[in-house]
Amino acid sequence: MARLPYPDLKDLSPENRDLMASLPPLNVFRMMSGAGASFAPFMQFISAYLNEGALDPELRELVILRVGHLCGSAYEVHQHERVSRTLGMSVPRIQAVKGNLPSDLFSDAENAALLFADEQVAQVKVSDTTFAATHTHLTDPQIVELTLIVGTYLMVCRFLETLEIELEETDIDGSGLEEIEASVKNLNGSE
Amino acid sequence: MARIPYFDPANAEGRLKETIEKLPGLNIFRMMAHSGDLLAKFTGLGNHILGRAKLDAVLREIAIIRVGVLSKASYEVYQHERIGRDIGMSEDLIKAIHEGPDASAFDDLQHLVMAFTDDVIQNVRASDATFDPLAKHLSHKEMQELTLTIGYYMMVSRFLETFDVDIEEEGNKASVDLKSLERK
Numbered sequence: 061m062a063r064l065p066y067p068d069l070k071d072l073s074p075e076n077r078d079l080m081a082s083l084p085p086l087n088v089f090r091m092m093s094g095a096g097a098s099f100a101p102f103m104q105f106i107s108a109y110l111n112e113g114a115l116d117p118e119l120r121e122l123v124i125l126r127v128g129h130l131c132g133s134a135y136e137v138h139q140h141e142r143v144s145r146t147l148g149m150s151v152p153r154i155q156a157v158k159g160n161l162p163s164d165l166f167s168d169a170e171n172a173a174l175l176f177a178d179e180q181v182a183q184v185k186v187s188d189t190t191f192a193a194t195h196t197h198l199t200d201p202q203i204v205e206l207t208l209i210v211g212t213y214l215m216v217c218r219f220l221e222t223l224e225i226e227l228e229e230t231d232i233d234g235s236g237l238e239e240i241e242a243s244v245k246n247l248n249g250s251e
Numbered sequence: 252m253a254r255i256p257y258f259d260p261a262n263a264e265g266r267l268k269e270t271i272e273k274l275p276g277l278n279i280f281r282m283m284a285h286s287g288d289l290l291a292k293f294t295g296l297g298n299h300i301l302g303r304a305k306l307d308a309v310l311r312e313i314a315i316i317r318v319g320v321l322s323k324a325s326y327e328v329y330q331h332e333r334i335g336r337d338i339g340m341s342e343d344l345i346k347a348i349h350e351g352p353d354a355s356a357f358d359d360l361q362h363l364v365m366a367f368t369d370d371v372i373q374n375v376r377a378s379d380a381t382f383d384p385l386a387k388h389l390s391h392k393e394m395q396e397l398t399l400t401i402g403y404y405m406m407v408s409r410f411l412e413t414f415d416v417d418i419e420e421e422g423n424k425a426s427v428d429l430k431s432l433e434r435k
Contacts, residue, residue, distance in 0.1 A: 063382065095395040097303035101296040110294040151349070155365035163399045171379045184322045191254060197285055204285040207413050208293065211406025218402045221376035223395070 062087070067094030075100060075247075082143070082243040084236035088216075089223050104244045111241045114201045117147050119170050123177045123206065125157045126212050130181045131217035135225055139200045146235035165199060169197035173206055178208045254415045258284035266291060275425040278416050279326070279407075300403055302432025306389070306396045313361055314368045314397060315404045316348045321372050321387050324408035326416050333426060360388050364397070371401050 069077055072093055079100055080093040092099050113120065121144045128136035146156050156163045161178070162171035172194040179186045186194075195203055219225075258281055260271050265285065270291040274280045283290050304311065312335045319327035332345055344361075348352035352365035363385040370381040386394055410416070419425065 064386075064394060067391070092395065094391055095399060096305060096392045098296065098299045098396060098399055101292070101299045105292040105296045108289045112289065114287075133375065180409050180413060184324065184409050191413065195255075198272075200258075200285045201287060203255070204283060204414070205289070207410050208283075208286070208289075208406060211409045214405050214409075215399065215402025218371050218375055218405075219395075219398050222371055222382065222398050224376070 061224070062091065062226060063222070064091070064094070066090045066223055069162070079103065079243060079247065082239075082246065084232045084239045086232065086236070088135070088139075088220060091225055092219070100244075100247050103240065104247060106212070107237075107240045107244045108213060109205065110169070110237050113205050113209075114199070115205050116169075118144070118149050118153075119167075119173055120209060121149065122153070122157050122166070122170055123145060123173055123209055125154070126174050126177050127181060127210055127213040128217060129158050130178070131214065131221065133220050135216040135220045135227055136213065136217050138227055138241055142231055143235045143237065172197050176206060176208045180207065181214065252276070252415060253282060253417055253419050255282075255285075257281040260284065261284075270294065275427055276423070277330070277425050277427075278419055279330075279411060281367045282414050282416050283410065297403065297407075298432050300396070300400050301427065302429060304396045304400070306393045307368075308429075309335075309340060309344075310361065310364050310397070311400055312338065313344075313348055313364055314400055314405075316345070317365060317368045317407055318372060318401055318404040320349050321369070322408035322412065323412050327404065328409050329418050331428075334429065337429070340370070363388065367397070368401055371398065372405065374389065383433070428429065 066087070067090070069080070072080065076093045076099050080089060092102060095102070108165070111146050121140055124140045125137060125144065128140060141154055153165050156165045157174070161174050166174065172190075176186055176194045179190050194206070195198045198206060257278065260281070263271050263284065266288045267290060271280070271284060274294060280290070280294070283293060286293065301311075312331055315331045316328055316335060319331060335345055347356035348365070352362055353371060357365060363381070367377055367381040367385045370377040389397065398403045
């Protein structure tokens with residue numbers, strides 16, 4: 061049982077109701093449709109970083125999974141393991157992101173980005189050594205994006221866990237990312 | 252000194268150029284402009300959190316400054332203490348945010364917001380002890396807004412600290428214009 065009731069569709073603004081109706085049927089979006097004016101910009105933000113970002117998609121998902129494990133968010137891990145599988149990531153790689161670093165199953169760039177994520181989660185500020193090591197693999201736009209992806213999922217995990225959002229009974233098909241992108245396209249210009 | 256050079260706005264084109272022209276001249280945005288068109292999405296969410304939420308502005312700034320304090324993010328604390336003063340927060344109240352939830356300057360609701368914020372930051376999932384009493388005072392929408400605000404500023408703090416974004420030089424009056432956000 062979530063800590064707050066999922067909002068009743070009739071209580072939502074027309075904009076939030078329309079957006080909700082076009083998104084994949086996930087409890088996190090159902091709940092956040094009740095967050096008022098922040099719902100649409102949140103979805104635009106998430107969609108931009110997941111669909112239009114400069115990071116390699118597998119590296120991005122590994123980092124998101126790592127943050128989910130570190131935050132102990134079963135919901136987040138479940139959804140992004142599905143996204144990872146849809147991208148074609150192997151099960152051993154998906155499993156290895158729970159474990160110790162560095163891992164032979166990850167590239168040098170992935171190992172560096174995951175260590176960067178660990179430090180960011182635990183210490184806020186990444187050390188000089190880790191920053192420099194990661195920067196040899198990632199461009200300026202990519203390392204900015206990596207930092208924001210870690211932060212985004214710290215936010216998402218807190219939302220999921222503090223509101224005790226439960227997993228859906230059945231998984232959605234595919235990654236859901238294209239559907240999210242199509243949904244927010246209808247909003248563009250309204251921000 | 253920032254860890255990588257700030258983005259040079261002279262190199263901005265199209266959507267990014269429009270976004271930069273609308274933003275105040277703050278170093279956080281100069282650094283984040285490396286993200287290109289995605290900058291508009293980051294600031295779009297921030298503008299709604301700051302300008303369009305139902306949550307009381309003083310409660311919001313208490314939570315934001317507390318995130319900055321616990322994250323040791325001096326830039327964030329500096330900018331949001333400015334905003335706090337602009338909306339009428341006293342020096343005693345601002346000082347109390349550095350002390351902790353039990354400081355005497357807080358009223359009951361402010362104390363609950365502080366305790367909830369600390370719990371969400373440290374434990375991800377707030378305990379019943381901090382969630383339940385606060386949920387008696389705030390609407391469901393406000394509880395969601397507060398949770399997202401804490402998370403958003405955890406992200407901002409990490410960005411600022413990891414890139415060593417510098418506080419602007421003295422005399423730089425650039426600031427987020429809350430009034431203009433509210434009118435949008």
